[in-house]
Every structure is written in structure tokens, then in C-alpha cells.
Amino acid sequence: MGSVVGKPRRRLVRKLSGHVARILVVLLAGGFLGATLVRLAPGYGTNPEELDSRLSAASIQALRQARGANEGLASFYAHYLERLVRGGLGESQTLNEPVRQLLAERFPETLQSVGLGLALGWMAGLALAMAAVMSRTGIAGVAAGLLASILLCVPAAVLALLFVIVQAPGRLVIGLIVFPNIFHYARNLLARAAAMPHVLTARAKGLGNARVLLRHILPVAAPQLLALAGVSVSMAFAAAIPVEVLCDLPGIGQLAWKAAMGRDLPLLVNLTMIVTLITLVANTVADLVAQPRQAGEA
Amino acid sequence: MKWVRRGAMAFLVAVFAASMLANFIAPASYAYQFRELPDAAPSSQHWLGTDDLGRDRLSRLLYGTRVSLLLAPAAALVSCALAAAIGGAAGFAGGWLESAVMAATDLVLSLPWLFLLITVRAFLPLNVAPIASVAITFALLGCLGWAAAARVVCADARTLKNSEIALLARATGSGGLRLLWRHMVPNLKPVLYAQFWISIPVFILTEANLSILGLGVAEPLPSWGGLLRELEDLTSFSAQPWLFAPLILLVLTVSCFHVVVREEEMWG
Numbered sequence: 001m002g003s004v005v006g007k008p009r010r011r012l013v014r015k016l017s018g019h020v021a022r023i024l025v026v027l028l029a030g031g032f033l034g035a036t037l038v039r040l041a042p043g044y045g046t047n048p049e050e051l052d053s054r055l056s057a058a059s060i061q062a063l064r065q066a067r068g069a070n071e072g073l074a075s076f077y078a079h080y081l082e083r084l085v086r087g088g089l090g091e092s093q094t095l096n097e098p099v100r101q102l103l104a105e106r107f108p109e110t111l112q113s114v115g116l117g118l119a120l121g122w123m124a125g126l127a128l129a130m131a132a133v134m135s136r137t138g139i140a141g142v143a144a145g146l147l148a149s150i151l152l153c154v155p156a157a158v159l160a161l162l163f164v165i166v167q168a169p170g171r172l173v174i175g176l177i178v179f180p181n182i183f184h185y186a187r188n189l190l191a192r193a194a195a196m197p198h199v200l201t202a203r204a205k206g207l208g209n210a211r212v213l214l215r216h217i218l219p220v221a222a223p224q225l226l227a228l229a230g231v232s233v234s235m236a237f238a239a240a241i242p243v244e245v246l247c248d249l250p251g252i253g254q255l256a257w258k259a260a261m262g263r264d265l266p267l268l269v270n271l272t273m274i275v276t277l278i279t280l281v282a283n284t285v286a287d288l289v290a291q292p293r294q295a296g297e298a
Numbered sequence: 299m300k301w302v303r304r305g306a307m308a309f310l311v312a313v314f315a316a317s318m319l320a321n322f323i324a325p326a327s328y329a330y331q332f333r334e335l336p337d338a339a340p341s342s343q344h345w346l347g348t349d350d351l352g353r354d355r356l357s358r359l360l361y362g363t364r365v366s367l368l369l370a371p372a373a374a375l376v377s378c379a380l381a382a383a384i385g386g387a388a389g390f391a392g393g394w395l396e397s398a399v400m401a402a403t404d405l406v407l408s409l410p411w412l413f414l415l416i417t418v419r420a421f422l423p424l425n426v427a428p429i430a431s432v433a434i435t436f437a438l439l440g441c442l443g444w445a446a447a448a449r450v451v452c453a454d455a456r457t458l459k460n461s462e463i464a465l466l467a468r469a470t471g472s473g474g475l476r477l478l479w480r481h482m483v484p485n486l487k488p489v490l491y492a493q494f495w496i497s498i499p500v501f502i503l504t505e506a507n508l509s510i511l512g513l514g515v516a517e518p519l520p521s522w523g524g525l526l527r528e529l530e531d532l533t534s535f536s537a538q539p540w541l542f543a544p545l546i547l548l549v550l551t552v553s554c555f556h557v558v559v560r561e562e563e564m565w566g
Contacts, residue, residue: 026405034417041421153552155503157510158545161529238410242507246530256413257511260420272409272417279408 012288019284023277030276031084034269035077041265089270094262099270102255110251113243114236117174121232124175125182126225132183133190133217134209141187148180157242170247177239178232185228186221193220223290230286234279306554313551317364324357329518339540346540349528353518359544362520366502367551369436374497376440378490381447386486388448389455390478396452403452406445412507414442419513428519435514439501447493454489458482492559499555506548522548 050060083090089099128148132141151159159173193199199216207216240253248254252271259268316323325344326332332344332352340347346355388399406414415438422434458464459482467481502522508514509523517524525544532541 022401022404026401026408030405030409037418037421149553149556150549153499153503153549153556154545155506155510155523155526155548157507157523158526158529161510161526161532165529165532165535234408234410238412241412241416242511245511256416260416260513261424263420263424265420268417268420272413275413276409279410283408 016288019288023280023284026280027273027277030273031080031269032077034273035080038265038269039076041263090266092259092264092267094259094264094267099267102267103252103271103274106250106252106255109249110237110240110244110253113171113174113249113251113253114233114240116171117178117236117239118232120172120175121178121182121236122229125179126186129183129186129190130213132187133194134213144183145187148183151176152180152184155242156239157246160243160246164247170243170249173243173247174236174239178236181235182228182232186225189221189224189228190217193217196220226286226290227283230279230283233282237275237279303557306557309554310551310558313363313547314367317360317367320357320360320364324354324360326354326357328358328361328520329353330357339538346543347538355525355540355543358520358525359547362522362525362544363547363551365432365515365519365521366505366523366548369432370439370498370501370505371494373436373440373443373501374494376437377443377497378447378494380441380444381451381493382483382486382490384444385448385451386455386478386482389452390459390482392456392459396456399448399452403445403449406442407449411504415439415504415508416511416513418442419508424513426516428516431514431516432519432521435505435508436501439504443497443501447490447497450489450493451486454486455482458485495555495559499552502548502552502555 050063055063080090087100089103091098092102095102125148128140128144132138132144135141156173156177159176160170163170163173194212194217199212202212202216237253240251241257242253243249244251244253245257252275256268256271258264259271320328330353332338332348332354334352335344335348336352337350338344338348338352344354344356346359348354349358384399385403388396418438419434426434463481463485464477467477472481505514505521506523506526509521510527514523515521522544526548528541529545532538
């Protein structure tokens with residue numbers, strides 16, 4: 001009995017450790033790529049101080065050495081990893097503040113915006129997708145499809161600008177970016193599930209719309225919807241950049257933009273790595289939750 | 299729905315033709331400044347008015363359309379070529395190569411698209427000539443947008459490799475490069491066409507986002523994103539409604555691309 005119960009758990013642990021190993025490898029590879037780009041980027045290690053004509057060549061060399069400008073790629077990456085293990089993310093070149101502190105200050109704002117955007121996008125997208133699939137008249141589907149198609153054609157930055165003009169809360173824009181993608185994918189997944197023979201049999205037996213949806217359609221589409229949930233996190237974080245910049249929300253999207261405009265490469269690489277880690281974890285969680293459902297269906 | 303697709307195609311052809319003929323039909327050059335007429339409202343001379351530097355908005359819209367409509371397909375072509383090479387080779391070879399390519403694809407796809415773009419864009423010099431900024435923007439889109447297409451191409455190449463076509467080709471002595479070039483590549487064309495058409499609106503929208511953020515096409519060269527930056531100065535919708543002309547054209551064009559690409563190709 002114990003071994004029967006233990007088997008799925010062991011499988012889950014194996015799967016989980018596989019995912020964790022994959023995330024680590026991706027982060028190490030991504031970190032190496034980022035460190036390589038920072039080290040090789042044009043202008044790395046240069047400083048306006050060096051333009052002081054009174055400085056001798058030896059003094060300039062000493063200044064460069066102190067900043068690690070002459071460091072090779074391998075030692076640069078090793079130092080970066082060493083700092084990372086100790087929890088240090090370095091210092092922002094443009095804002096002259098530790099990256100850790102900047103993140104601590106700005107991350108809650110982005111989490112709020114992204115969380116609200118995801119919640120709104122999913123609620124509206126899924127509700128309208130369900131209405132479109134279940135409605136007999138088709139009007140709901142056409143209207144929601146039209147709205148989603150129009151939103152899909154408007155750049156996130158323009159939506160943010162329009163929200164600024166009407167003085168609406170900018171956070172809602174992330175929801176409008178997530179919504180059309182969720183609606184289109186969810187509608188197709190639900191429509192495919194609704195056309196399956198067991199659903200037709202359930203309808204023929206006289207089951208109501210709500211029961212057919214909850215008991216026979218949603219469980220079939222659930223694994224793919226969960227996978228979509230993981231992907232939508234990445235969408236929401238990408239939308240956070242223009243929204244935070246144009247609506248003046250002090251989150252990490254705005255920070256990333258400031259870092260890009262000021263070519264603050266260490267800050268930018270750290271931000272990208274952190275957002276990548278979040279999206280990887282979201283995808284992994286979605287995958288792990290979806291797996292038992294898929295196995296159950298099989 | 300055939301007539302809707304035909305209408306969309308006709309609209310795209312008309313917009314493309316108008317932008318290509320900008321030299322002949324635009325009232326002025328995109329950079330020419332009517333210094334006596336800054337911020338002018340629409341008139342018979344300037345149908346969409348002039349901007350704060352006195353540049354004719356209609357001319358800038360026509361030239362900006364050309365930039366977006368020429369370079370987004372070019373970037374889509376680059377990304378599709380990369381996807382074909384990377385995904386096709388992985389699907390055809392299988393084994394560790396396919397696993398490695400899929401892992402790299404996962405890495406690229408797990409990076410939020412705009413984060414990745416602004417990060418890589420920031421590694422390159424920001425103060426560059428307008429033409430260089432256009433080249434950099436669309437080269438980045440082409441070089442970084444291959445992952446999703448590569449995944450689809452890889453899956454198709456894997457199916458093709460195990461198909462009866464490949465089996466028959468092998469039985470008649472085709473192998474290696476000949477099998478790849480004569481039998482695999484022609485059968486991958488439909489999926490590559492679909493990926494090409496899907497990528498164009500994505501790249502148009504991304505360029506618009508990047509340019510509005512000041513990381514795309516540099517002034518004075520116009521692009522849809524650059525023209526949309528004017529909306530930043532708007533205080534109400536009714537104040538200067540003609541400023542929405544680039545947005546309307548962009549939405550219509552992207553919608554037409556979506557209509558041309560069949561729905562099932564876009565949403566699975």
C-alpha cells in the first residue's frame with residue numbers, strides 16, 4: 001500500500017528536482033550570457049574621470065584596475081557568481097544604489113500591477129471564452145472576439161498613453177494586454193473540448209450548460225489552461241515596462257527602462273535574470289500542477 | 299469569410315503601395331520643416347496638420363508606414379530563416395541536438411519579450427544615426443524572434459523525418475543533405491509561410507512599443523511608433539483627433555495581417 005502511495009510522490013519529487021535543475025542550468029547559462037554581454041559591451045569600464053588631462057597613464061591604469069575594467073571574461077563571471085551566492089547583486093551605475101535595495105523598493109509595485117493585470121485578464125478572458133463557447137446565439141462570442149481582436153492590434157504603450165489621457169489607473173492596462181491572448185486561446189481550447197463525443201453524449205442526456213461546462217469541458221481543457229497561466233506571467237511582465245514608464249508607476253519595468261536608457265548594464269542584466277527566474281518558476285508550477293491532471297486523463 | 303480575407307489583402311496592398319509611392323504622393327519630405335507653420339491644424343495644404351517642428355504629418359505617416367511595412371517583413375524573413383535553420387536541423391537530427399535546441403528555445407521563450415529586447419538593445423550604442431537605429435531595431439527583432447517559430451518548425455521536421463515521404467526517399471537512396479534539401483525543405487514551406495505572416499504584426503507592434511519608449515527608430519526618421527509618441531502631449535481625445543491617424547492605420551494594418559493569417563494558424 002505504502003509503495004503504491006509512494007510511487008506518484010517519488011515521480012513528483014523526481015519531476016520537481018528535474019525542473020529545479022533545469023532552472024539552475026538556464027540561470028547559469030543566462031547569467032554567463034549576460035556577464036559576457038556586459039563585459040564585451042562597447043564602452044565597458046570607461047569612466048569620464050579618465051578624460052582628466054592631468055592624470056598620467058599609470059593613474060588611469062590604476063583607476064581602471066580598481067574598477068575591474070581590465071578583468072577577463074572568466075574572472076568577471078566568477079566574481080559575478082561569487083557576489084550572487086553571497087546575495088549581492090552589485091550596484092546600479094546610474095542610480096548609485098545597491099541593486100538589492102532598488103529591487104526591494106520597486107518590486108512590490110510591479111507585483112501589484114502584474115497581479116492585478118493577471119487577475120483581470122484571466123477573469124475577463126476566461127469568462128468571455130466560456131460565454132462564447134456555451135452561448136447558443138453566438139452574439140457574446142462575436143462581441144468578445146471583436147473586442148479581443150482590436151485590443152490585440154494596439155501596442156501596450158499606446159494603451160498606456162490612452163489611459164493617461166483619460167486619467168484611468170494604468171495598472172488596468174496589463175489586464176487589457178493579457179485578456180485577448182487568454183480569450184483567444186481559452187475559447188479555442190474550450191471549443192475543442194466542447195466538440196468531444198463525451199460532451200455531446202452529456203448534452204444528449206439533458207445535462208444543463210453549467211454542469212456540462214464544469215464537469216465535462218473545463219476538466220479536459222484544464223492542463224492546457226494551466227500551461228497558459230504560466231505563459232501569461234511572462235506576458236504581464238513584458239507589458240509592465242511600457243505601462244510603468246508611461247503611467248509613471250515606480251516598478252521594476254520603469255527601472256529596467258531607466259537602466260536601458262542610461263546603459264546601466266549590470267542593473268539591466270540582474271533585472272532580466274530575476275524576471276526570467278519568476279517566469280521559469282511560474283511555468284514550472286503550472287507544469288507540475290497540470291501533470292497529474294494529464295496523467296489522470298490518460 | 300473569403301471576401302474578408304480578400305478585402306484585408308487589398309487594404310494591405312493599397313497601404314503598401316501608398317507608402318512605396320511616398321516620394322511622389324507625399325506633400326513634402328518627412329524631415330522638411332515648415333517653420334512658419336508649427337503645430338498647424340489640418341488644412342488643404344497639410345491634411346493631417348504639422349507637428350511642433352512644422353513637419354507635415356501626412357508625409358511623415360506615409361514615410362513611417364514605409365519603414366514599418368518594409369522592415370517588419372524583412373525582420374520576419376530573418377527570424378523565419380533562423381527558425382528554419384535551427385528548428386529544421388534540430389528536428390531532422392533529433393537526439394541531443396534537438397534536446398539542446400529545445401532547451402535554448404525554452405530559455406528564449408521564458409524571457410519576457412520586451413525585457414529581452416531592451417536588454418539587448420541597451421548593449422548596443424544608443425546614440426546612433428537614424429538609419430543605423432532602424433537597422434538595429436529590426437535586426438534585433440529578426441535575430442531574437444526565432445524561438446517560437448523554431449519550436450513549430452522543429453516539431454514539423456520531426457514528423458516529416460518519420461513520415462512515409464522520408465521513408466520512400468531513403469528507400470530510393472536519398473540521404474543526408476539531399477533528403478533535407480529535396481524532400482524536407484519543400485514540405486516545411488507551408489509552416490514557414492505561416493510563421494512569416496504571424497511574425498509581421500508582432501514585429502510591427504514591438505517596433506511601436508520600442509519607439510514610444512525611445513529605444514526604437516530615431517528621429518527624424520519616422521516610424522509608426524515614433525509618430526505615436528505625439529499622443530504623449532494629448533490632454534483629451536477631442537483636442538487633436540487627427541493625432542490618432544497613425545494609430546488607426548496601425549490597428550487596421552495589424553488587423554488585416556491577423557485576418558490574412560488564418561485563425562487556426564494563430565491560436566492553435
